[in-house]
Amino acid sequence: MKLLHLLLSIALVGFVPLAKAERIKDISMVQGVRSNQLVGYGLVVGLPGTGESSRFTEQSFKAMLSGFGITLPASLKPKIKNVAAVAVHADLPPFTKPGQTIDVTVSSIGSAGSLRGGTLLQTFLKGVDGNVYAIAQGSMIVGGLGAEGLDGSRVVINTPTVGRVPNGGTVEREVKSPFTQGDFITFNLNSPDFTTAKRLADTINNLVGPNSAKPMDAASVRVIAPRDPSQRVSYLSTLENLEFTPADTSAKIIVNSRTGTIVIGKNVKLQPAAITHGGLTVTIAEQQNVNQPEPLAEGETVVTRQSIIDVDTDDSRAFVFDPGISLDDLVRAINEVGAAPGDLMAILEALKEAGAINGQLVVI
Incomplete structure (x- = not known):
């Protein structure tokens, strides 16, 4: 039987790291000082054949032309491949004044293949109250790239159907803030x-x-x-x-089952427990040692605690010891024997169900 002993000496009243002081502005926000979301619908033109030809694109195209006094016959259905219908959104920062500019993001809402090389036409950006707070227009920057072969094969890098217009939105209306009230x-x-x-x-x-x-x-x-x-x-x-100095956070364990990420807060502790998972057995023990000074020597008799973690990778029975370590030391010990993140998650969930963890287990 292969037995691996991992001796971790933990001083229960030892060094405690000093909490870091924070500025008020870094951990709080002033009530009423907030950004506002804006959204609009518009057209991107000038695309090199990567646009779309759909009913709502044709309708939007005809509506745009009618605004300039051009009326197309109802029976005429223009075949346009250099135009794309897009949704435009932006965040309006607090205290932004009319005439200032903001960045806008443009996203295709149809079947356009790419927005690269396109120009966003004048688009009204509205708030949740339905009022227009900014107008967006300009040439887009698209970081994605798409290519398609005659046989139907296609390569897409990043997202070519989303772009940005830096400083493309001009603020037309100010949002009143309760800051001065x-x-x-x-x-x-x-x-x-x-x-x-x-x-x-x-x-x-x-x-x-x-x-x-x-x-x-x-x-x-x-x-x-x-x-x-x-x-x-x-x-x-x-x-x-x-x-x-803010207060310490509550004891939490965050488990991401999709990525195998486990984050353990420093205040998480273990209650009495013994763990058997497959062929892996983990036990936690604590022993007290009495330190007696030499005769006639200066000093006091003190009691120190020594924590021991015993990990057995063979098939054996589990047995119970008293706890004396924090959970992060248990995780470190399990990792020493090569336990997979999935095994560790299963152990943590079982410990929580057994009431052996004095923190909150959050699975995301």
Whole structure:
């Protein structure tokens, strides 16, 4: 029987890495300061025969010509292969003013083979309220490439039916922001946590004064702010650069069954358990050692703990020991004997079902 002993000495009260201080602006957002999504429908022209000839493309083409006073007979069906119907979308950043430009993304919605070499014609970009906030137009940059042979063989690199128009959208309407309204501003945490919210409020109160900031819940901290817009900007500029130490994240294990990726938080610990998976047996043990100083020597008698992981790759029975290590040490030990990611996932799921993991197991 081949037996591999992996001795991992873990100091339970040993070195604890210092948490990193973060700026308020890096872990939170100001309520009301957000981008808005815009979308529109348009035509791309000038394609080298890679366009499409469909009913809605012909209808859009006729509608465009009628806008210029050109009316085609209803019985005439133009055969166009250099035009493609596209969906255009963009994000309108906060505080963007009329006349400024934004990038737009253009995607084919029909059977066009490629948008390379095409030009987007004037397209109205609307918000969720139906109002036009920007107008897009311009030559596209397409990173993809497609080629097709006479025998039907085809090679496609990246995605030739999606392109971008840098600075192709001109903003026509400003979205009103509530940033300058009221007597307060609110910081919304990117990762809600009660301890982090309290620490953020305490950091602001230490600078501005007591009761200037109040945590409203696990995600929001409300701060008193001046009404004058220029003073509010300066005030927020100071607050968002304050540094404090966020709370540790909750104990979680993230498992991606499709890619075999496993991420284990540092706060995940094991309860008493013994594991047998196929021919693999893993046991966890902890023993206490008494360190006695020499006679007449200075020092105190202390009790130290030593954790031992025993991994047996042969077919044998599992037996139970007391725990004394974190889960990442168990994973490292299993990897030492070459266990596949699928085996490790199965072990983690079984441990969770047995209540031997004090963290949350999330499978994505």
